[in-house]
Amino acid sequence: MKQYDALVIGGGPAGITAAMYLARSACSVLLCEQLTPGGQILMTDTLENYPGYPKGIKGYELADLFSAHLDGLPVERATGAVDSVTGEAGNFVARCDKQEYGCKTVLVCTGARHRTLGLDREATLLGRGVSYCALCDGNFFRGQAVAVVGGGNSALEEALYLAKLAGKVYLIHRRDAFRGAKILLDRLNGTDNVVMILDTVVAKLHGETELTGLTLRNVHSGEERPLAVEGLFVYVGFEPATGFLPAVLERDARGFILTDTEMRTNIPGIFAAGDIRSKLCRQAITAAGDGATAAQAAFIFLEQF
Numbered sequence: 280m281k282q283y284d285a286l287v288i289g290g291g292p293a294g295i296t297a298a299m300y301l302a303r304s305a306c307s308v309l310l311c312e313q314l315t316p317g318g319q320i321l322m323t324d325t326l327e328n329y330p331g332y333p334k335g336i337k338g339y340e341l342a343d344l345f346s347a348h349l350d351g352l353p354v355e356r357a358t359g360a361v362d363s364v365t366g367e368a369g370n371f372v373a374r375c376d377k378q379e380y381g382c383k384t385v386l387v388c389t390g391a392r393h394r395t396l397g398l399d400r401e402a403t404l405l406g407r408g409v410s411y412c413a414l415c416d417g418n419f420f421r422g423q424a425v426a427v428v429g430g431g432n433s434a435l436e437e438a439l440y441l442a443k444l445a446g447k448v449y450l451i452h453r454r455d456a457f458r459g460a461k462i463l464l465d466r467l468n469g470t471d472n473v474v475m476i477l478d479t480v481v482a483k484l485h486g487e488t489e490l491t492g493l494t495l496r497n498v499h500s501g502e503e504r505p506l507a508v509e510g511l512f513v514y515v516g517f518e519p520a521t522g523f524l525p526a527v528l529e530r531d532a533r534g535f536i537l538t539d540t541e542m543r544t545n546i547p548g549i550f551a552a553g554d555i556r557s558k559l560c561r562q563a564i565t566a567a568g569d570g571a572t573a574a575q576a577a578f579i580f581l582e583q584f
Contacts, residue, residue: 283309284581285574286373286382288361291318292563293553294388295345296570297577301386302352304578309382310349311375313360317342318390319554320563322412324440329563338414341563361389363523368548369584383548383584384577387524387536388570390554391517391561396428400484408490409511413437420510422446426493428481429514430454435463437512438473448473449506453480453498484511519555531557542573550577 287298290312298310315321323338332341359376366372369383393411395401401409410416413427417440425445427438430452436459438450450467455477457464467473476495482503483494492507519534529537529545535557542550552569554561 280372280379280381281309282381282383283307283355284382285309285384285386285577286311286371286380287386287388288373289318289388289390289553289555290314290316290346290356291388291390291553291566292320292345293390293555293566293570293573294318294386295349296567297386297388297552297574298354299348299352300571300574301578302349302354304574306578306581308354309357309380310354311357311359311361311373313358315342316346318566320345322414323436324414326563361523364525364549368546368580371548384580385549386542386570386573386577387521387544387549387551387555388553388566388573389520390566391519391535393513394516394518396481396513396515398481398484400486404484404486404490404511407488408486408509409484409513411513413440413512416510416512417441417444420445423509424449424507425510425512426451426481426506426508427512427514428452429516430457430459431514431516432459432463434514435459435467437514439463439466439470441512442467442470442473445510446472449476449508450474451476451479451481451495454478481511517554517561521555524549533557540572541576542569543576548580 284306285301285308287294287310298308301308320338321342325335327335362374364373371382373380421444424447426449428451442448479495482496485492496503536551538551550573552573553566
């Protein structure tokens with residue numbers, strides 16, 4: 280079993296930054312990524328608030344630049360999901376894609392996955408009208424009617440993106456006001472084919488083999504009405520992927536990992552960075568900052584071995 284100073288789990292902004300910093304500090308690093316490097320930014324059409332790109336940058340372009348920054352650095356990569364992390368500081372064992380790796384420290388940068396609405400047939404209709412990624416699937420709905428559920432920046436950004444493709448976009452939110460950025464709301468208010476529906480939730484999905492419509496319910500009156508759409512894009516937050524970690528690792532009420540300001544968890548030698556952490560702001564720039572801090576904290580920790 281090969282040994283490393285640090286195992287970085289996750290290839291998004293936090294993980295790539297952490298791996299880069301550790302490698303530049305002459306640590307041996309293994310980066311495990313389940314899918315393509317880039318994380319959530321691969322599902323974003325354009326980032327307009329990442330410093331250094333005043334005109335914005337495509338999500339896939341920024342992801343490629345992040346990954347390219349590791350070229351030439353002694354970072355080994357493994358593809359696959361990490362199934363478990365056992366052991367203790369200086370002697371952790373991680374299982375990834377049926378292989379076991381030894382490591383002195385672990386940096387958890389797995390981010391979070393999209394939360395579902397929890398409706399009947401939601402899983403059945405996934406890829407058949409139900410989606411959690413407008414950038415991935417929006418092109419399938421050119422000229423058609425789609426709905427976007429959510430009230431934060433992600434929902435507003437994706438509604439704007441879909442408005443360029445779809446014939447009609449219904450933006451549905453359970454509250455009486457959106458919590459996203461005003462600049463995004465102003466753009467939506469100026470977009471002719473976007474209809475905002477507030478104080479409303481999706482109560483039911485319709486369609487056997489493909490989505491054909493929704494039943495909407497007003498949260499105050501309880502009144503229900505149908506809405507004919509071919510696509511449904513869900514942006515109601517994220518949930519953490521931490522099931523492979525030790526049960527004694529402290530998490531908040533929603534399951535996100537608790538850390539101090541140096542990204543240290545309650546288990547010595549395990550650090551967490553990026554969207555997997557319990558924190559206020561989940562953005563590419565904050566994830567990268569977390570990754571740098573976690574790497575520095577891990578490097579200092581490694582000096583004791």
